[in-house]
Amino acid sequence: MPFVYHAPRTLENLFATLDSLEQYSLLAGGTDLIVKWKEKLIDPKAVVDINGIAAMKGIEECPHCFSIGALVTHYEITASARLRAAATALYEAAGEVGSPQIRHIATIGGNIVNASPAADTAPALLALNAEAEIQSRTGISAILVADLFTGTGRTCLKPGQIISRIKVPASGQNQGSAFVKFGKRKALAIAVVNGAAWITIDGDKIKDVRLAMGAVAPTPIRLLAIEDWLRGQTLAASTFKTAGTMAEKLVRPISDIRSSAEYRGDLARQVVIRALETAARRAKGGCACG
Amino acid sequence: MDKIKIQFVLNGETRQVEVEPDLLLIDLLRERLGLTGTKVGCGEGDCGACTVLLNGKNVNSCLLLAARVNGCEVVTVEGLGSYDKLHPLQEAFIAEGAVQCGFCTPGMLLSAKSLLDVNARPTREEIARHIAGNLCRCTGYTKIINAIEKVACADRHCACSREAEEGR
Numbered sequence: 001m002p003f004v005y006h007a008p009r010t011l012e013n014l015f016a017t018l019d020s021l022e023q024y025s026l027l028a029g030g031t032d033l034i035v036k037w038k039e040k041l042i043d044p045k046a047v048v049d050i051n052g053i054a055a056m057k058g059i060e061e062c063p064h065c066f067s068i069g070a071l072v073t074h075y076e077i078t079a080s081a082r083l084r085a086a087a088t089a090l091y092e093a094a095g096e097v098g099s100p101q102i103r104h105i106a107t108i109g110g111n112i113v114n115a116s117p118a119a120d121t122a123p124a125l126l127a128l129n130a131e132a133e134i135q136s137r138t139g140i141s142a143i144l145v146a147d148l149f150t151g152t153g154r155t156c157l158k159p160g161q162i163i164s165r166i167k168v169p170a171s172g173q174n175q176g177s178a179f180v181k182f183g184k185r186k187a188l189a190i191a192v193v194n195g196a197a198w199i200t201i202d203g204d205k206i207k208d209v210r211l212a213m214g215a216v217a218p219t220p221i222r223l224l225a226i227e228d229w230l231r232g233q234t235l236a237a238s239t240f241k242t243a244g245t246m247a248e249k250l251v252r253p254i255s256d257i258r259s260s261a262e263y264r265g266d267l268a269r270q271v272v273i274r275a276l277e278t279a280a281r282r283a284k285g286g287c288a289c290g
Numbered sequence: 291m292d293k294i295k296i297q298f299v300l301n302g303e304t305r306q307v308e309v310e311p312d313l314l315l316i317d318l319l320r321e322r323l324g325l326t327g328t329k330v331g332c333g334e335g336d337c338g339a340c341t342v343l344l345n346g347k348n349v350n351s352c353l354l355l356a357a358r359v360n361g362c363e364v365v366t367v368e369g370l371g372s373y374d375k376l377h378p379l380q381e382a383f384i385a386e387g388a389v390q391c392g393f394c395t396p397g398m399l400l401s402a403k404s405l406l407d408v409n410a411r412p413t414r415e416e417i418a419r420h421i422a423g424n425l426c427r428c429t430g431y432t433k434i435i436n437a438i439e440k441v442a443c444a445d446r447h448c449a450c451s452r453e454a455e456e457g458r
Contacts, residue, residue: 005311028301034353104347187422
């Protein structure tokens with residue numbers, strides 16, 4: 001069935017449009033939406049194209065954080081020298097999504113709201129402790145991206161609510177982050193397992209750490225038990241190796257067309273080791289992007 | 291179903307058309323406007339045969355609603371060169387044997403152009419990464435990368451050593 005097309009140009013018009021519709025799909029990049037529509041997995045009565053809304057665009061730098069519009073494309077993230085330096089895991093994850101054609105169109109807001117357990121930007125945003133700004137006609141609130149996912153393909157967003165921007169804390173002195181992905185090929189591959197680490201060091205100790213992983217559970221997850229163990233540990237290959245082994249035991253992945261559960265467990269170990277090693281190296285190096 | 295009036299610049303020419311809400315850009319180009327150089331492959335954004343330039347960037351026209359190009363600039367392979375005067379990339383693809391069945395070629399050329407427009411002297415790795423969204427089932431990519439590199443080198447009048455590259 002064809003759909004009615006709306007293209008509001010302001011948030012005010014957007015919310016008025018959403019209020020008037022019984023059922024709708026929001027169109028940002030559309031690289032997931034149009035595929036689902038073609039495959040008849042969805043049949044929207046109305047498509048609301050939000051690409052004209054300026055308030056949802058652009059990367060702004062605030063004190064100690066970035067405000068990234070939900071409509072910012074993966075390409076724009078990979079073109080930002082500031083994100084590369086101070087939100088390195090996100091920069092790396094955005095560069096691993098799809099292909100150049102997809103990255104030019106697909107948006108970070110879409111990557112999150114689509115709520116795939118294998119979304120590449122999700123573990124990076126979780127490790128960086130990013131917040132999503134949820135906006136509706138009645139106001140604006142913030143929620144950790146980690147708390148947004150309620151299941152595979154599902155978020156806690158209610159009808160009439162949108163994610164307008166994403167707030168990402170900037171890494172500073174003694175901090176670093178990294179993203180690691182295992183896919184079947186280098187482009188257009190849905191992750192078999194992906195993950196990200198953010199670390200703060202104090203001398204040769206781990207002062208604070210966040211670890212996140214994708215494609216090992218119904219949603220992207222934080223590995224909180226491993227984070228707890230890692231705080232205060234010495235920066236050493238053996239520490240990272242132990243954390244990797246803990247991850248392999250902790251995660252409960254499924255077998256599907258991309259991998260067996262057993263292999264995903266192996267990869268989970270490697271993702272944790274590599275992400276921690278790289279993030280720690282960047283924290284030590286003083287430059288987050290090395 | 292109400293039609294939507296859009297205006298966009300197609301291959302340098304301003305066009306005004308009325309489109310259905312669910313019309314895809316690829317179908318507007320091929321079926322309505324007769325520009326069949328852009329190919330339909332997988333229809334899901336995996337193969338890149340439908341690649342066009344949207345405001346200078348390579349995108350999959352099979353994943354874009356036509357209504358979305360309102361106010362934008364679109365370039366298809368028909369806007370790249372003409373039969374009388376081929377684009378340097380087209381010349382290089384022929385000279386290097388980078389065209390076999392030809393189905394991927396229009397998309398490949400446009401992805402190459404979008405790269406060279408922002409990075410006049412890409413490395414072979416950068417070229418390979420930039421055409422990663424364009425599948426070719428004939429050439430094995432080596433000759434395509436050679437052709438793109440040839441144009442990049444010609445633009446910069448650099449002495450490009452193929453022997454050195456073959457070691458990679």
